[in-house]
Structures are given as structure tokens and as C-alpha cells.
Amino acid sequence: MADTSSETFTLVITGAPYSSQAPQTALGFARAATDAGHRIARIFLYGDGVHLASALSAPPSDETHWPKEWAGFLEHHGIPGIACIASALRRGLVNETEQKRYALPGSNLLHPFEIAGLGEWVEGRMMSTRTLYFHAGG
Amino acid sequence: MSTLIMIDQPPYGTWNGREALDMAFSLAAFDQSASLLFTGAGVIWLKRAQDAAGIAQKSVEKNLSAAPIFGIEAILADRSACQRYGLDEASLITGVTLVDANGALLDQYNHTAFAG
Numbered sequence: 001m002a003d004t005s006s007e008t009f010t011l012v013i014t015g016a017p018y019s020s021q022a023p024q025t026a027l028g029f030a031r032a033a034t035d036a037g038h039r040i041a042r043i044f045l046y047g048d049g050v051h052l053a054s055a056l057s058a059p060p061s062d063e064t065h066w067p068k069e070w071a072g073f074l075e076h077h078g079i080p081g082i083a084c085i086a087s088a089l090r091r092g093l094v095n096e097t098e099q100k101r102y103a104l105p106g107s108n109l110l111h112p113f114e115i116a117g118l119g120e121w122v123e124g125r126m127m128s129t130r131t132l133y134f135h136a137g138g
Numbered sequence: 139m140s141t142l143i144m145i146d147q148p149p150y151g152t153w154n155g156r157e158a159l160d161m162a163f164s165l166a167a168f169d170q171s172a173s174l175l176f177t178g179a180g181v182i183w184l185k186r187a188q189d190a191a192g193i194a195q196k197s198v199e200k201n202l203s204a205a206p207i208f209g210i211e212a213i214l215a216d217r218s219a220c221q222r223y224g225l226d227e228a229s230l231i232t233g234v235t236l237v238d239a240n241g242a243l244l245d246q247y248n249h250t251a252f253a254g
Binding site for chain 2 (some may be wrong): 046048088119122124126133
């Protein structure tokens, strides 16, 4: 039996907020894991999961703002949150660098999320004892 | 660390499979052992002579044929899913190995993942 007293996790979120429960379930897991003394190495947003890093989400005030909830959690714990650049560009999620590169009318990446390549996922797997995936399901 | 990336979605109705393929290529690019397993409706990816021009998409066949060049170790297809979708060795692209997608197969890998 592997020693599970202290794990290091990489969490991959592929489901979008408000169309799937993936970001919410992942945040519940991340909070429980850090409360139990485990470490989250990084969060990697892939596919539709990149919508979680949008600074332009404006849900009704009586609904949880999942991008802000996640951003607050990442900032509080100093955990990198990375959106896959290929997934992000296809879906209209860009930072200022990509805005300039593609001459787009605006940028919308929520702080502290960053945009980077799949190499961050590969590296996250190598530095973690476990990598978990949160999909949209269905 | 050996990784099995699984694709269980058909090639043109969803983007998940293409993003799964990118994950596999990315692992290979970083010299990590990676193989692909097609199961369920995902086996349609492996059909020979696809033409997706009618739906204004690019055939995934070209993406897949690059897999060995990128260093993907194996392209596996679930035998029973192939039967269900009427695919035999003559109708599959070259380089596909038919397997039984079961626990014994997954046990051979340290890490398994779907793209969505």
C-alpha cells in the first residue's frame, strides 16, 4: 500500500462552469485536500474547462461565482492555475500577450490564472503523486 | 511512467477526441511513454478513407497517421467496439492493434486519462 499520508495533486478540469459541475467538484476536492494537509501542485484547465478562467463571467448575484471562488482559492494558497493555450485561444480566452499577437479587441484572463501549453500538464503529472481529472460527464 | 490516453467519443461530433490526441502528442514530445486506446464510438476514428469535407472539417485520419512519427507507442482499439461498429482489419487504418479493453489492459499503464 502506497503511503498516502501526504499527497501532491495536479487537478485537471475539463468541464466548464455553469454547463457542468466539474469546477465545483474540483474546488470541493481541492479544499478538502489542502485542509487535510495535502499539497496541490497546480490546476490545469483543458478543453471547455478554460472557461473557468474568464474574467467576463457575470452570473446572477444569488449564484456562486465559480471563476472568482477558484481565483480566490488559488491566490490564498499560492497555487498556479494554468489554462491550456490551444484550448483557450479556440474558445476566446486570451491574456494581453495573445490579444496583441492575434490583434483581438480585448483580453479576458482572470488573475491569477495563466495561459501556457500542455507541457505544464506533463510537468504537473511528473511532480505530483496523483493527477485527477474533473470532466463534464454525460 | 506509461500513460494510456483513451478516446471514447466519435471524431466529428465533439472536440474531446482531438484534445485527447493533443495530450498524447504532448506526452510523446516530452519523451513520456504514451499510447492511445479507442473504445466505444471512439473506434470510428480508426476507419479508413474518411472524408469530412461535407461537414467542413478536416479528416482526423491525417492527425492519427502522424502518431507514430510523434512517438506514440501504440494505437489500440477495443475489439468488441470494432465489431459493434462494423470495423474489421480491412476497414481500419494501418498500425492499429486490436485488444480487449479490460482491467488487465489498464493495469499495464501507470496513468490513464480521457480528455473529457
